[in-house]
Amino acid sequence: MDDEERFRQFVRDQWAPLLRTAYLLTGDRGTAEDLVQSALEKTHRRWARIDTPLIYVRRVMVNTATSWWRRRRAIEVPLVASDAVAGSDAYLQVEQRQQLLAALRRLPPRTQAILVLRYFEDLSEADTARVLGCSVGSVKSQASRGLARLRLDFAHEAPAQLQEDPC
Structure with a gap:
């Protein structure tokens, strides 16, 4: 199986768990989907060099969510x-x-x-x-x-x- 097919299989297998993690990090389903997409895009760029893809994607998700949180913090609307x-x-x-x-x-x-x-x-x-x-x-x-x-x-x-x- 080539790298492209391995990546597709990884996305198929891990989409639901990654989406759940992203939802827990963001609190919004739409934002969670964006976070997973963004993390998978960043992962795809380096796919051939990644030894542990699940750990890598989770780390990218945490870092990206933190970055988004910092940018958005000033304009948040109170509950x-x-x-x-x-x-x-x-x-x-x-x-x-x-x-x-x-x-x-x-x-x-x-x-x-x-x-x-x-x-x-x-x-x-x-x-x-x-x-x-x-x-x-x-x-x-x-x-x-x-x-x-x-x-x-x-x-x-x-x-x-x-x-x-x-x-």
């Missing part, structure tokens, strides 16, 4: 109040997932990338460090701080949910 407050409807699990994604998006890009790769993609600490080009200790400390911030975000939201929930 609508309904996005930040949990409703007292029967879809509590869906609401909590949305809150988690919103809290994840409020973290710094590097911490966000570590949590996505480590806990959503279920990579080991060593694999996460390899993808991000940092030490295992850095992954551990940033993951710990990121989880602490997420716990703090949910600790503040939990009392409001208990008061609103009539059950």
Whole structure:
């Protein structure tokens, strides 16, 4: 199989997992698709020289998402109040997932990338460090701080949910 066909097969096999990772990094399906396309385009240029394509693509995605986040940060629109407050409807699990994604998006890009790769993609600490080009200790400390911030975000939201929930 030639390089071009190997790349096509890689895209077919990895599109869904890469799209999921991109969504968790960006919080928007359209932006996630753009991120995967951009990362695959950058990967295709160097395909013949890449030893571990999945790690390479993930690293490109994290770096590109961070770059986009930095450029866009000044023009972001604040969340609508309904996005930040949990409703007292029967879809509590869906609401909590949305809150988690919103809290994840409020973290710094590097911490966000570590949590996505480590806990959503279920990579080991060593694999996460390899993808991000940092030490295992850095992954551990940033993951710990990121989880602490997420716990703090949910600790503040939990009392409001208990008061609103009539059950």
